[in-house]
Amino acid sequence: MAEEPVFSVRGLVHRYRTPSGDVTALHGINLDVPADGLTVLAGPSGSGKSTLLRLLGLAERPTQGRMLLRGKDTTKLDTRGRRALRKRVHLLFQNPVDNLFDYLSVRENLRAAAQLAGRPDPGVELLDRLGLPGTADWAVSALSGGQQQRLALLTALAAGADVVLADEPTSQLDARSGELVVATLGDLVGLGVTVVVASHDDAVLAGATRVIRILDGRLVGETR
Numbered sequence: 001m002a003e004e005p006v007f008s009v010r011g012l013v014h015r016y017r018t019p020s021g022d023v024t025a026l027h028g029i030n031l032d033v034p035a036d037g038l039t040v041l042a043g044p045s046g047s048g049k050s051t052l053l054r055l056l057g058l059a060e061r062p063t064q065g066r067m068l069l070r071g072k073d074t075t076k077l078d079t080r081g082r083r084a085l086r087k088r089v090h091l092l093f094q095n096p097v098d099n100l101f102d103y104l105s106v107r108e109n110l111r112a113a114a115q116l117a118g119r120p121d122p123g124v125e126l127l128d129r130l131g132l133p134g135t136a137d138w139a140v141s142a143l144s145g146g147q148q149q150r151l152a153l154l155t156a157l158a159a160g161a162d163v164v165l166a167d168e169p170t171s172q173l174d175a176r177s178g179e180l181v182v183a184t185l186g187d188l189v190g191l192g193v194t195v196v197v198a199s200h201d202d203a204v205l206a207g208a209t210r211v212i213r214i215l216d217g218r219l220v221g222e223t224r
């Protein structure tokens with residue numbers, strides 16, 4: 001029997017209210033995201049990738065439609081129920097420093113992420129194992145952009161997330177830094193984390209298990 005999808009989305013519509021009228025960003029999305037591998041949401045600017053990612057990450061509520069997270073209908077949950085689920089779902093922003101406490105050291109960032117999720121301090125083992133050895137006492141500002149984004153991904157592990165959603169995680173980075181991030185996304189997948197990334201970066205697309213294409217708020221294809 002096929003494993004239950006992590007996300008199961010049906011008829012998802014999302015509208016933004018603006019002073020000049022409503023903008024419909026998503027027009028009835030149907031989508032299943034399996035637990036394994038790297039899922040990439042691809043599409044041109046304005047196609048709705050970030051909106052879909054924010055809805056999956058429970059950062060916003062959809063205007064219409066159903067969104068199941070491991071079979072649980074998140075659209076029916078109250079704020080407390082959504083907050084409880086969010087502990088396991090980690091949403092990452094484009095700009096690496098927006099994902100970190102810039103006044104804390106590398107080690108303190110991991111500790112803070114763990115503490116906020118009610119988990120024990122992961123120590124420096126994660127850093128040694130996943131590409132940031134010897135940086136525990138560095139300031140965040142001493143890391144390259146790629147290393148900062150890598151640390152941000154490790155904070156998701158420290159927080160015990162088993163789903164990581166990243167919005168254009170390489171868009172503010174040069175190619176070399178982008179490679180660090182793509183390698184870490186692969187590490188997370190290898191650790192059994194479900195990873196969904198919005199991106200039009202070829203380096204990210206090259207590592208994708210499946211690519212979901214979005215155009216004008218509609219799914220227009222899926223390739224594996």
Ligand SMILES: Nc1ncnc2c1ncn2[C@@H]1O[C@H](COP(=O)(O)OP(=O)(O)OP(=O)(O)O)[C@@H](O)[C@H]1O
Pocket residue numbers: 016017018023024025043044045046047048049050051052198
């Ligand atoms: N907060 C908002 N208020 C009003 N309209 C919005 C808002 N956020 C997004 N939109 C609109 O919704 C549509 C989808 O935007 P979204 O940011 O989800 O697309 P995207 O594919 O992620 O684009 P990009 O790659 O440029 O981030 C666009 O028409 C956008 O202008």
